[in-house]
Amino acid sequence: MSGSRIPEEILDVIRAAENFVVVTHVQPDGDAVGSLLAMSEMLKDMGKRVFAFLDEPISHLYDFMPGCGRLNSDAEEMSRFIAESGTDICVIALDCGEADRIGRHRELLMAVSPFVVIDHHLSHLNFGDHRWVDPRSSSTGEMVYEIIEALSQTPSYDCAFSLYVAICTDTGSFRYECTGPRTFEIAGKLVELGVRPNHVAGLLYENYSPQRLKLMQMVLGTLELCEDGQIACIHVTRDMFDESGAKVQDIEGFIEYARSISSVKVAVFIKQTWYNMVSASLRAKGGCNVADIAKQFGGGGHRNASGCKFPGGTIESVRQQILPAVIDAIASGGDRNSC
Ligand code: 5GP
Ligand code: MN
Numbered sequence: 126m127s128g129s130r131i132p133e134e135i136l137d138v139i140r141a142a143e144n145f146v147v148v149t150h151v152q153p154d155g156d157a158v159g160s161l162l163a164m165s166e167m168l169k170d171m172g173k174r175v176f177a178f179l180d181e182p183i184s185h186l187y188d189f190m191p192g193c194g195r196l197n198s199d200a201e202e203m204s205r206f207i208a209e210s211g212t213d214i215c216v217i218a219l220d221c222g223e224a225d226r227i228g229r230h231r232e233l234l235m236a237v238s239p240f241v242v243i244d245h246h247l248s249h250l251n252f253g254d255h256r257w258v259d260p261r262s263s264s265t266g267e268m269v270y271e272i273i274e275a276l277s278q279t280p281s282y283d284c285a286f287s288l289y290v291a292i293c294t295d296t297g298s299f300r301y302e303c304t305g306p307r308t309f310e311i312a313g314k315l316v317e318l319g320v321r322p323n324h325v326a327g328l329l330y331e332n333y334s335p336q337r338l339k340l341m342q343m344v345l346g347t348l349e350l351c352e353d354g355q356i357a358c359i360h361v362t363r364d365m366f367d368e369s370g371a372k373v374q375d376i377e378g379f380i381e382y383a384r385s386i387s388s389v390k391v392a393v394f395i396k397q398t399w400y401n402m403v404s405a406s407l408r409a410k411g412g413c414n415v416a417d418i419a420k421q422f423g424g425g426g427h428r429n430a431s432g433c434k435f436p437g438g439t440i441e442s443v444r445q446q447i448l449p450a451v452i453d454a455i456a457s458g459g460d461r462n463s464c
Pocket of ligand 1: 430
């Protein structure tokens with residue numbers, strides 16, 4: 126069992142309902158897609174009707190996932206599914222730290238009751254009818270596994286594969302702080318169910334386009350160190366995407382290189398993904414809580430990984446806002462109690 130117990134009412138709701146809409150956050154990462162597919166797969170295996178909604182086309186980084194063809198991005202179809210289901214319907218939101226992260230169809234989805242939330246973000250802002258929020262869990266994938274086990278279900282191979290991808294990506298391949306004994310126990314069970322770590326690692330980390338590498342060269346060329354090397358800052362501009370031919374999703378993982386420098390306590394990645402949208406990613410090594418920094422700018426996340434958005438901002442204006450906040454956070458240390 127991970128850090129907290131699954132609320133019994135969540136298990137009761139899942140047992141009782143026949144129709145489910147399963148959703149996750151915008152710009153879905155491996156944990157989001159993996160948890161969504163695994164939860165949907167388990168519900169389907171329990172004989173339920175499932176609408177697995179992803180509000181955007183799946184990233185090419187994850188389109189190898191089994192079952193991703195079943196993801197549906199048609200909001201009108203989802204609306205019909207909800208209407209047809211009458212009162213026997215449940216929405217499950219996975220890996221969403223706040224209601225806004227659900228995206229454009231939040232109102233339609235949140236009008237449904239019961240609305241179940243399963244999440245592991247430290248900065249979680251409560252929403253929904255029934256919540257299981259466990260910031261000590263390595264990933265939402267780990268929590269979905271606990272639910273599957275609590276319901277006495279056995280994950281199918283596809284389900285196990287999706288859970289493994291979720292856990293592997295959100296733990297940085299079993300390296301990050303919340304990777305605990307239970308994480309390895311669950312990963313071991315998934316391997317027993319047929320998942321091959323070498324196969325998944327190949328699909329996740331040896332499956333990139335040359336354009337991604339070209340973009341990485343450009344982005345790493347922007348590296349600047351400040352505060353005696355304690356802060357590393359990199360950025361990407363829309364022009365770099367266009368010049369390299371890489372896609373927006375290709376920047377996943379770049380910030381890890383900035384954090385990898387030994388003197389660095391906090392890495393900052395400022396991203397102009399579209400001309401009118403700049404966002405920032407923050408990564409720490411445990412010494413300071415970057416979820417708190419992101420919260421100052423309306424974002425959120427985990428102790429060691431967070432993000433926030435600056436609509437209409439420029440790389441320079443965002444740098445000027447974020448760096449003082451990072452310097453303050455490093456100066457004041459931070460608690461070390463949770464992930
Ligand atoms: P990333 O830097 O990979 O985009 O995000 C790192 C973490 O911060 C993820 O757990 C993600 O959920 C969270 N995060 C990123 N952007 C935002 C945001 O705009 N709002 C909130 N609440 N969380 C964010
Ligand atoms: Mn997650």
